[in-house]
Amino acid sequence: MSKNKFFITFLVLPAFVLLAAVVFYPFLYNVALAFGNMNLNKIRDWHFIGLRQFVKIFTEPSQPDFYAVFLKTIIWTVVNVTFHVTLGVFLALLLNQQIKGKSIYRTLLVLPWAIPQCIVALTWRGMFNYEYGSFNLILTKYLGLPAVEWLRSPTEAFLACILTNVWLGFPFMMVVALGALQSIPHELYEAAEIDGATWGHQLRTITLPLIRPVMIPAITLGAVWTFNNLNIVWLVSNAGEPSDNTHILVSFVYKAAFNFYSFSYAAALSLVIFLILLVFSLIFMKQSRATEAAY
Amino acid sequence: MLRTVSVSFLCLFFILVQGCSTRSSQANRVVIWHQMRPDEGNILQRQITRYMREHPGVEVVQLYKETEQLRSSYVVAALAGQGPDLIHGPSDPVGIYEATQSIKPLEDIFPQSYLSEFDSSSLLWYKGHLYQIADKIGNHLALVYNKKYVQKPPQTDVELIKLSKSIQEKYGYVAGRPNVYGLTWNYIEPFFFIPFYTGFGGWVFAEDGVTPALDNQSMVNALNFIRSLRDKEKIVPNEADYEIADALFKDGKAAMLINGDWSWAGYKQKGIDIGIAPLPKITSTGLWCAPMTSPKGFSLNINVRSEKLPLIVDVLKYLLSEECQLETVKELQTAPTRKSLYKNPFILSNENLQNSLLQIKLGRSMPVVPELRAVWDAMRPGYQAVMGRARTPEQAAKDMQALALRKIKEMNE
Numbered sequence: 185m186s187k188n189k190f191f192i193t194f195l196v197l198p199a200f201v202l203l204a205a206v207v208f209y210p211f212l213y214n215v216a217l218a219f220g221n222m223n224l225n226k227i228r229d230w231h232f233i234g235l236r237q238f239v240k241i242f243t244e245p246s247q248p249d250f251y252a253v254f255l256k257t258i259i260w261t262v263v264n265v266t267f268h269v270t271l272g273v274f275l276a277l278l279l280n281q282q283i284k285g286k287s288i289y290r291t292l293l294v295l296p297w298a299i300p301q302c303i304v305a306l307t308w309r310g311m312f313n314y315e316y317g318s319f320n321l322i323l324t325k326y327l328g329l330p331a332v333e334w335l336r337s338p339t340e341a342f343l344a345c346i347l348t349n350v351w352l353g354f355p356f357m358m359v360v361a362l363g364a365l366q367s368i369p370h371e372l373y374e375a376a377e378i379d380g381a382t383w384g385h386q387l388r389t390i391t392l393p394l395i396r397p398v399m400i401p402a403i404t405l406g407a408v409w410t411f412n413n414l415n416i417v418w419l420v421s422n423a424g425e426p427s428d429n430t431h432i433l434v435s436f437v438y439k440a441a442f443n444f445y446s447f448s449y450a451a452a453l454s455l456v457i458f459l460i461l462l463v464f465s466l467i468f469m470k471q472s473r474a475t476e477a478a479y
Numbered sequence: 480m481l482r483t484v485s486v487s488f489l490c491l492f493f494i495l496v497q498g499c500s501t502r503s504s505q506a507n508r509v510v511i512w513h514q515m516r517p518d519e520g521n522i523l524q525r526q527i528t529r530y531m532r533e534h535p536g537v538e539v540v541q542l543y544k545e546t547e548q549l550r551s552s553y554v555v556a557a558l559a560g561q562g563p564d565l566i567h568g569p570s571d572p573v574g575i576y577e578a579t580q581s582i583k584p585l586e587d588i589f590p591q592s593y594l595s596e597f598d599s600s601s602l603l604w605y606k607g608h609l610y611q612i613a614d615k616i617g618n619h620l621a622l623v624y625n626k627k628y629v630q631k632p633p634q635t636d637v638e639l640i641k642l643s644k645s646i647q648e649k650y651g652y653v654a655g656r657p658n659v660y661g662l663t664w665n666y667i668e669p670f671f672f673i674p675f676y677t678g679f680g681g682w683v684f685a686e687d688g689v690t691p692a693l694d695n696q697s698m699v700n701a702l703n704f705i706r707s708l709r710d711k712e713k714i715v716p717n718e719a720d721y722e723i724a725d726a727l728f729k730d731g732k733a734a735m736l737i738n739g740d741w742s743w744a745g746y747k748q749k750g751i752d753i754g755i756a757p758l759p760k761i762t763s764t765g766l767w768c769a770p771m772t773s774p775k776g777f778s779l780n781i782n783v784r785s786e787k788l789p790l791i792v793d794v795l796k797y798l799l800s801e802e803c804q805l806e807t808v809k810e811l812q813t814a815p816t817r818k819s820l821y822k823n824p825f826i827l828s829n830e831n832l833q834n835s836l837l838q839i840k841l842g843r844s845m846p847v848v849p850e851l852r853a854v855w856d857a858m859r860p861g862y863q864a865v866m867g868r869a870r871t872p873e874q875a876a877k878d879m880q881a882l883a884l885r886k887i888k889e890m891n892e
Contacts (some may be wrong), residue, residue, distance in 0.1 A: 445852075
């Protein structure tokens with residue numbers, strides 16, 4: 185081995201050992217658990233039982249129902265990512281203009297992203313309180329509307345989680361979109377203006393196609409993060425309240441593992457989630473031709 | 480040059496790895512995990528600090544974890560051969576710790592003469608082994624009232640409703656909402672519902688102590704009762720979890736509160752002149768609302784090595800000493816576990832403490848079996864759904880029972 189290769193190996197080795205310890209080993213252990221029967225009573229003497237946990241996930245009734253949770257997770261992801269991207273790109277377009285106090289606006293808009301998620305979630309939970317929360321105070325006092333049972337009704341509680349996550353998530357897309365917008369050569373817009381292109385025309389034919397290579401990976405990442413966002417759902421709805429009606433798949437897994445000690449069931453479910461996200465990412469990246477050059 | 484950099488890098492890496500692996504296994508370091516609220520945690524810290532001052536070279540570390548988090552983190556940590564040396568908490572997870580082989584039996588570690596100094600209810604025996612020695616008995620709910628609003632606590636549900644309404648009338652309403660609610664409690668956790676269930680004659684398990692008993696008339700009546708307190712009598716807030724109920728009482732917006740002994744010191748510190756009383760009797764059944772009571776104390780991690788045991792036992796004996804218990808009793812007004820303290824003048828002359836002891840007497844011991852876990856998890860959705868008007872009490876009772884049975888079956892698969 186040459187001196188250089190020896191050095192490279194030494195540089196890579198610590199990272200590889202750490203990755204093996206915190207990613208590869210847990211992943212493989214999770215796969216093994218998914219085919220076993222580890223639960224409260226068999227926590228130390230579990231054994232392999234084949235595909236039974238997977239059969240249970242897809243065929244046996246659960247509380248809450250797996251398919252209902254899956255559907256809710258899709259709604260959660262689509263709605264959140266749609267709002268994150270729309271709001272993020274819209275605000276990035278505004279910030280990309282020559283406006284006064286741009287840096288102040290930019291700082292303020294990034295703020296939701298800078299606050300720890302758990303603090304945001306618990307603060308928003310307080311704001312959704314029926315009698316003392318600011319949302320209902322605004323609705324009843326200033327808008328003359330009836331108070332909403334944000335945390336007690338299943339739909340409203342889920343909506344509360346979505347609202348919180350939309351607020352938390354748009355700054356990331358805004359920052360990414362802003363970076364992409366600033367890299368578009370100004371000459372393209374000048375040429376378009378000379379040709380008489382309107383603002384909408386420029387947006388469709390220059391801006392959106394040129395920010396696409398940056399936005400597609402960001403959207404993919406955003407979708408995966410949102411799909412797996414345990415914190416918001418867990419903290420805003422206080423572990424799936426009311427009556428386990430606000431779970432998404434990842435909070436369902438967490439509850440199965442750490443509240444019910446159904447470790448193998450939870451491991452099988454997390455493997456299902458992994459496969460769903462893997463397939464989604466591959467298809468989305470391929471369909472959107474994210475890796476193709478923009479110019 | 481390359482060689483020097485490589486070797487230095489490698490050394491640094493191994494030092495880091497070594498550092499991580501030996502930290503928790505230091506021979507003179509004792510780690511305690513607990514779920515104590517800040518007031519309780521501060522006293523523990525004070526006692527630990529005193530112990531460390533008297534024993535230079537020993538480090539005792541306490542770490543707070545939320546109740547559910549404490550249980551699940553501890554099981555996972557113990558399973559991985561890690562975790563704290565001591566775990567402090569209520570007795571109900573002991574069944575789970577035993578099932579997962581996460582804790583060590585204590586009967587061979589402490590001599591009988593030492594154990595006889597404690598009240599029998601504070602020594603938790605399960606399946607023939609001693610798994611927990613408590614420093615507090617009770618961990619129970621009681622009626623906490625603000626003496627500014629309540630001069631004489633209610634004895635029955637009828638008195639409770641009448642008194643609440645009179646307080647609400649006296650302090651008026653804003654936009655249909657009373658300035659001071661008569662009563663409040665946590666609508667989320669079924670632990671807070673148990674007194675109503677027992678008041679209507681129910682109990683979570685059948686005679687055998689492991690079969691859930693949730694689908695019955697007592698459950699329906701109890702659920703109907705709490706719903707009527709809110710929807711018909713309008714003496715409790717529309718929505719309340721632990722934090723909201725706690726905040727309402729602290730802010731003087733609720734005259735009475737159902738809360739546990741862990742919270743009482745906080746109200747005193749907030750400057751509220753509180754009184755403690757047993758939860759009222761349900762007139763229609765003639766039964767007292769009986770909260771679950773349990774010892775709260777220390778268990779020993781299964782992974783503790785024998786060479787470290789003497790140090791841990793020494794720390795534990797200090798924390799369970801008369802001196803430490805009396806200090807806790809004086810500040811928190813919790814019930815002690817050392818027999819000698821029951822004759823202490825402070826305890827005998829303290830009205831709140833005496834009422835708390837009376838409440839313990841009227842309460843029912845919390846079962847230790849792991850099946851209780853399934854019962855809590857099965858009751859929670861139904862309890863919340865009834866309070867959220869999403870299910871009728873009859874349907875909720877049926878669902879609770881079915882879910883509890885299914886969870887127990889899954890647990891035993």
